Amino acid sequence: MIATSDVVFFVPAVGIIGLLVVAYLGWSIKREKPGTKRMEEIAKYIQEGANAFLKRQYKTISIFIVILTIIIGLTLGFTQAIAFIFGSLLSLLAAYIGMNVAVRANVRTANAARKSPKKAFTLAFKGGAVMGLSVVSLSLLGISLLYLVFEKPELIVGFGFGASLAALFAQLGGGIYTKAADVGADLVGKVEAHIPEDDPRNPAVIADLVGDNVGDCAGRGADLFESFSDNIICAMILGVLFASLGKNAVIFPLITQAIGLIATIVGVFLIRGWKKLSPVQSFNLGLLVVGIICAVGFYFASIELLNDINVFYASLAGLIASLLVGLVAQYYTGMNMKPVKKIAESSQRGPAINIITGLSYGFQSAFFPTIIISAVIVFSYFITGAGVQGFYGIAAATLGILSTTGIIMSSDTFGPITDNADGIAEMSGIKKEVGESLEALDALGNTTKALTKAYAMACAGLSAVVIFLTYLKEAGLFDITSSTLPIINIANPLVLVGLFIGGALPFLFSALAIGATGKTAFVMVDEVRRQFKKIKGLLEGKAKPDYARCVDISTKNALKEMILPTLIAIIFPIVIGLIFGVEVLAGLLIGQTLSSIMLAPFFINVGGAWDNAKKYIEAGKFGGKGTPTHAAAVIGDTVGDPLKDVAGPSLHIFTKLVNMTALLFIPIFLAYAIL
């Protein structure tokens, strides 16, 4: 056995190494040339728009952080307040670093593509890796340092709560921003004015490109930061169940994720424009190596720290589950699969049938991930010895998935960078020089994005369960020295009602998220129509559109609309907990988890399927572009936008934030609950 005290320092050390690599990557991207003057100009628009949004968004979030810090400090004490500030600020910092480099990597990728497509790939992936490594390094550093100081994982729940809160704001705000701009640009530009995607004449085009960064980059970064942090903290708390192991089971999550970070660093340097490998091959190689290192790390950590091979099996089950969920998503959204083809085919009968067919496949697609997640829960629970010890097995399964967070996040951010690069190339008129190389990268980016979404789905469901189990422990509902299960009785009508109310929350939340995007898109459509009408010579390319105004619409509305849905996630669990106490609140937690894990894959898959059905037609099937069939598919795609990029991903965060809120405020409920 290794001495606990030694390995604890190992984790922050690895975190610091991760940040050094981030600094190196950032430096190596900045020294590349950004290309022509026009390219630089466009990139600057994007940078300014993105930074302006983030600045204003962070200001709004800060107000909430200040208020909540005071509330937490007064009710739960100093430690949790400090942890909360740490969690929320580090989350925002990781997203900021990642996005800041991404908005520089985009133009340099476009420029590199003019000479060497392989170099463009290397650059874009490096840019993505900055986000991936920032997220994992800062989370590990923050948690391990807090643990070293406070020594009890339950005292730093505030860190996870802060991360969840920041993430929901970031994802919602960024999501509303990007989709309103996207829908506005597409509906008026493509459908009404018949100008191509990313055309500089489109007033919403800059807002659209900014959106890729603030939504897909910054939003997703904050999202994975919270998944990662919440899980580590909860797994550490559950580690107490293995009292016989001393602190080994408590630090196991930190150690395995630190190994995951090392694996990610190796992977990041493996994924580049190798001479003999295509981008896809290089990408797969990197993923494979990361997966193997993580698995080996889990194996040794399970044996050395826990003396229990079964925990290793549980984590392996988690990894396999995330792959299976990915396959399901691929089936329902993949370009050459039956659902997408059928949706494309049905577009021939008009937009209504396109949407009906899509909805049908979307609802279907939500069924299987739940079954897979259920199977992992049963397996990891039983193999680690049913009873409360089995809870740790479920946590281990989640850690298995999370160990690849860094590389998955890197490849996710790679997506918007290449998307932006392609847009910049289009707008600056160098499209001919770069040929199809950027589009090929963009296609790869879409694959990696789909992968991340499926990954996030598997994560979210299991994470929510892990937080729930941690909640049961912290609520004192079971005796950690016996292996008897705690009891949350849904045959008690009050708990049942808690479950129903919980189940209703994600519907309300989704309604608000979708509605906010619709409303903002609504204003955007009017503005783009207005500019086309009022600015003379715009469509002929003789006059410039007013980009700033569209950027402003997205910014203002996104900031306004992100607040109410976030409040729901905090206020409902607190009110129910204060009135009915911890058992009914447990019902609420499970109810909202269930609805969230059903609705999120529905939203994400149906949107992806509509998107690809449109692309399938654009590739020349069923008449191709410009036909009524294509127009029908564009409508489906537009409907899917707020579902797949706002409601779906936000729900993943929502469900965890509700659970974390409950977990954090347990002492208050135990002391003051009315019933």
Next chain:
Amino acid sequence: MIATSDVVFFVPAVGIIGLLVVAYLGWSIKREKPGTKRMEEIAKYIQEGANAFLKRQYKTISIFIVILTIIIGLTLGFTQAIAFIFGSLLSLLAAYIGMNVAVRANVRTANAARKSPKKAFTLAFKGGAVMGLSVVSLSLLGISLLYLVFEKPELIVGFGFGASLAALFAQLGGGIYTKAADVGADLVGKVEAHIPEDDPRNPAVIADLVGDNVGDCAGRGADLFESFSDNIICAMILGVLFASLGKNAVIFPLITQAIGLIATIVGVFLIRGWKKLSPVQSFNLGLLVVGIICAVGFYFASIELLNDINVFYASLAGLIASLLVGLVAQYYTGMNMKPVKKIAESSQRGPAINIITGLSYGFQSAFFPTIIISAVIVFSYFITGAGVQGFYGIAAATLGILSTTGIIMSSDTFGPITDNADGIAEMSGIKKEVGESLEALDALGNTTKALTKAYAMACAGLSAVVIFLTYLKEAGLFDITSSTLPIINIANPLVLVGLFIGGALPFLFSALAIGATGKTAFVMVDEVRRQFKKIKGLLEGKAKPDYARCVDISTKNALKEMILPTLIAIIFPIVIGLIFGVEVLAGLLIGQTLSSIMLAPFFINVGGAWDNAKKYIEAGKFGGKGTPTHAAAVIGDTVGDPLKDVAGPSLHIFTKLVNMTALLFIPIFLAYAIL
């Protein structure tokens, strides 16, 4: 106290009186004149189409009845098999009688409208009352006779199971039939060929009119037959909890519903074309009188039979809840309310924004009914003395809602009769003679339909809970002599997984229901397009379309597609029960209840809102008919069709069928479960 033996005979007697009234109403409708030859001809098309469908549908269902009778007989014994046959056949019979009269009342209503709009109203409502009274009378007769013979309510669970099975087939088959025809007729007829609704040149118009009868009449009749029957049986079983009252608490549900039937008969004769009252006023008067008689009946039955005023309060809470759910539905789908106006307004930005806005309101609308249902559960549970006795309070709340089933069902069937009458008037060229009187009735019909749907929502949620509580008792999970609650522990990961799988089922079911309608509509669109193209002179009114072919498409596909979703409702609970036993199965039951009560109002309200947004525009707002705004709203309306008329109402039955399956097969699970 009244002697139990006396009152038991009271129930079948009232049932027989109800059937006599049915016979009288049927006779008085038939002796009316059906109008011109052309009218008779069209009515005959509809009658033949509807009868042919019902015949073939009943044949398919019979196969299932035979197979299941054998299975039930072999595993559960003779009594349950007999009860099962009774339940399924009486359900089919009630729907058959109701529809048979409806397809005669339609043409006679149209004819009466030529002379007196008030007489048309009386006739249409009489037609609807045949369905309402058949459903309630046959259910009461069947259950009370079985109870008189077998003496134990738990021995006649098969009756409810049979009713649920028949209902799901009827609603799904009828729903797919009617919506495929409706979508096909609208998409090609209205949108592409620009001919009005119910135009005789449209090849799918007869299928559409038939659909109103087999879907809205027969389907909904079977639906309410099962709600009514399931609840009475479960409440009777829960009556055993009041051992001190002898059989009084067991017969209480029968007595109160028999009083409800008497009230309905009074109401049916009150609602008619009074000289001094408008149809709406007369309708409201009838409802009010029925409500008062039912409430008084509940009051006396609670005092006399149970000596407990609190059961009366619980039933009153149920009645109020169904009203509140109705108000929520009215807000989200009402013509002059904010959601519908906003959806209509958003149509100006194209179909995608129309749909996004609708989805947002739809998800929102699902939130509040759940909160209302939760409040009723808490109230009725506590007021009747928390603990297992409180379960009876929840059952009483449901009985409160159900006592008005007869009158609600009557007014629901009134809808398709006036709808059909309007269609027949249009097709037979007598539209000018009847003026706007039929349209006014049609509008009232739409209101009563919306009322029924909200009513069904409140019913379905509470009924599912009541069946669940009955399941807990029958599974022997609590001791009826103590008041300690049974335990279904969702902190047990296995039960939690049961809950997740259960929660996933309604998504799979909805996917299949929506997909089936889409597929069938798909074929219908092609066929209508083909006829317009191939039959020369059709659009000019010189040639006749091939109605039969469209009727055939709907019939064949509806029968084929209704099977798989129904099997899901039966197979999943049996498999999970056999593998994991009754506690995990309880998790599944609650999971599927939760998802169903969330998805059903979403489907129903979003569809209603899109429908009315279209009508709002057609009334001249935002440019009115023929504008792109109207076209966008038509697309939203079409998307809503399979949601509001197939998936939504079917889910109400689905959730109860899953619960009834579990309840029926408990002895098998207790004996043979693997884990």
